[in-house]
Amino acid sequence: MIHETPLKPPVQVLFVCLGNICRSPMAEAVFRHKVKQAGLQEQILVDSAGTGNWHAGEPPHHGTRALLDTKGIAYSGMVARQIRLSDLTFFDYILTMDKANYQDTVRLGTVRGVLRPFLEYAPDCGTDEVPDPYYTGGFEEVYDLITTASEGLLAEIRQRLQNV
Numbered sequence: 042m043i044h045e046t047p048l049k050p051p052v053q054v055l056f057v058c059l060g061n062i063c064r065s066p067m068a069e070a071v072f073r074h075k076v077k078q079a080g081l082q083e084q085i086l087v088d089s090a091g092t093g094n095w096h097a098g099e100p101p102h103h104g105t106r107a108l109l110d111t112k113g114i115a116y117s118g119m120v121a122r123q124i125r126l127s128d129l130t131f132f133d134y135i136l137t138m139d140k141a142n143y144q145d146t147v148r149l150g151t152v153r154g155v156l157r158p159f160l161e162y163a164p165d166c167g168t169d170e171v172p173d174p175y176y177t178g179g180f181e182e183v184y185d186l187i188t189t190a191s192e193g194l195l196a197e198i199r200q201r202l203q204n205v
Contacts, residue, residue, distance in 0.1 A: 065090065069119065072187075097120075131153075
């Protein structure tokens with residue numbers, strides 16, 4: 042779904058995966074880092090959530106933390122949480138990591154803003170889902186996909202903010 046009304050700062054972005062300890066917190070940290078580098082931290086706010094509650098209150102997975110440490114990307118204070126019904130009307134962008142996360146989010150109810158698979162912002166990456174490194178251990182691959190999609194998302198948001 043695309044906004045009917047123009048975007049107004051702050052733009053609220055939510056990344057969604059299954060347990061909110063690997064992919065979506067990595068996306069949150071990477072995108073927040075890119076937003077800060079662009080000097081837009083007052084205009085774009087970022088969060089993440091999981092469709093399940095198994096890891097609620099836990100920090101990101103040690104593999105996510107280790108990778109973010111090597112890249113110099115901050116993640117302190119981040120803890121897993123489950124997506125809430127109120128998120129559907131609060132966030133301007135809700136971006137899912139895979140088809141199951143997308144369907145689970147759709148089942149929650151009507152979304153006010155944009156609900157899309159995150160990799161739609163990286164159309165040339167050769168896949169439409171961010172693989173779950175909890176099972177594969179592929180944190181570097183996930184980081185590369187998230188970085189590319191974050192650049193596409195940030196470009197879209199910047200353009201839409203200029204049109205306000």
